[in-house]
Amino acid sequence: MKTLFFEVLNTLIRLNNFEVEGARLIRDELNIRASLDDLARQFRKEWDDKYSVLISKGVYRSLRQLARETMISLLKKYSLSLSPTELDYFGNAISSLIVETSELYPDVVDAVDKLSQMGAPMYILTNLDNDIAKKILLRNNLLRYFKGVVSSDLTKVGKPAIKIFQAALNRAGIASSDALIVSGL
Structure with a gap:
C-alpha cells in the first residue's frame, strides 16, 4: 500500500x-x-x-x-x-x-478515517510551520491519524523544493515510488 x-x-x-x-x-x-x-x-x-x-x-x-x-x-x-x-x-x-479560522472540508474526517482503517500510512507534508500544522490537526481531532509531520520550518525549504520531499520520504522510510501526495483539493 x-x-x-x-x-x-x-x-x-x-x-x-x-x-x-x-x-x-x-x-x-x-x-x-x-x-x-x-x-x-x-x-x-x-x-x-x-x-x-x-x-x-x-x-x-x-x-x-x-x-x-x-x-x-x-x-x-x-x-x-x-x-x-x-x-x-x-x-x-x-x-x-x-x-x-481553520475549518475542515466536509468529507475529510470520513476519508481520513477510512484510509486509516485500511491501514494506509499517512503523514503530513506541509508548507505550514510544524507547530501551527499540529495545532490545526489537534483542534480538528486529526493528528492521531498521522504518523508524523514534515514541515517547511524543519527542512528550511518549502514545496516545491526537492529537499522537503526527500525529508518526507526519509521520515517514512520509503522510496518515491511508494508515495502519493494529496495536495490542493
Whole structure:
C-alpha cells in the first residue's frame, strides 16, 4: 500500500474569514480608520502576494515572519510602522488566527478515517510551520491519524523544493515510488 502525504491548507482545511479576522485584529489594535471590508481586502492581497512568491520558489519563510512582512507592507499604506516587539506580537497573533479560522472540508474526517482503517500510512507534508500544522490537526481531532509531520520550518525549504520531499520520504522510510501526495483539493 502506498504511503500518503497530505498538505494541511487547502487540502484538509480551509481558512474561514482569515482575512476578516486579521483585518479586525489590525484595525482594533492599531485604531486604523478604514472599513473592515477594505482592510480585509488589503490584508488578503498582501498576504497572498507574499505567500505566493514564497511558495512558487520553494523558499522557506515561517508564517510568523510572513505575518510580520505582511504587516510592514500593509501599514506603509497608512504611513505607520511598528517596533520589532510589536511586529512579533502581530506575527504570533496572525499565526494564531490561522489555527482559529481553520475549518475542515466536509468529507475529510470520513476519508481520513477510512484510509486509516485500511491501514494506509499517512503523514503530513506541509508548507505550514510544524507547530501551527499540529495545532490545526489537534483542534480538528486529526493528528492521531498521522504518523508524523514534515514541515517547511524543519527542512528550511518549502514545496516545491526537492529537499522537503526527500525529508518526507526519509521520515517514512520509503522510496518515491511508494508515495502519493494529496495536495490542493
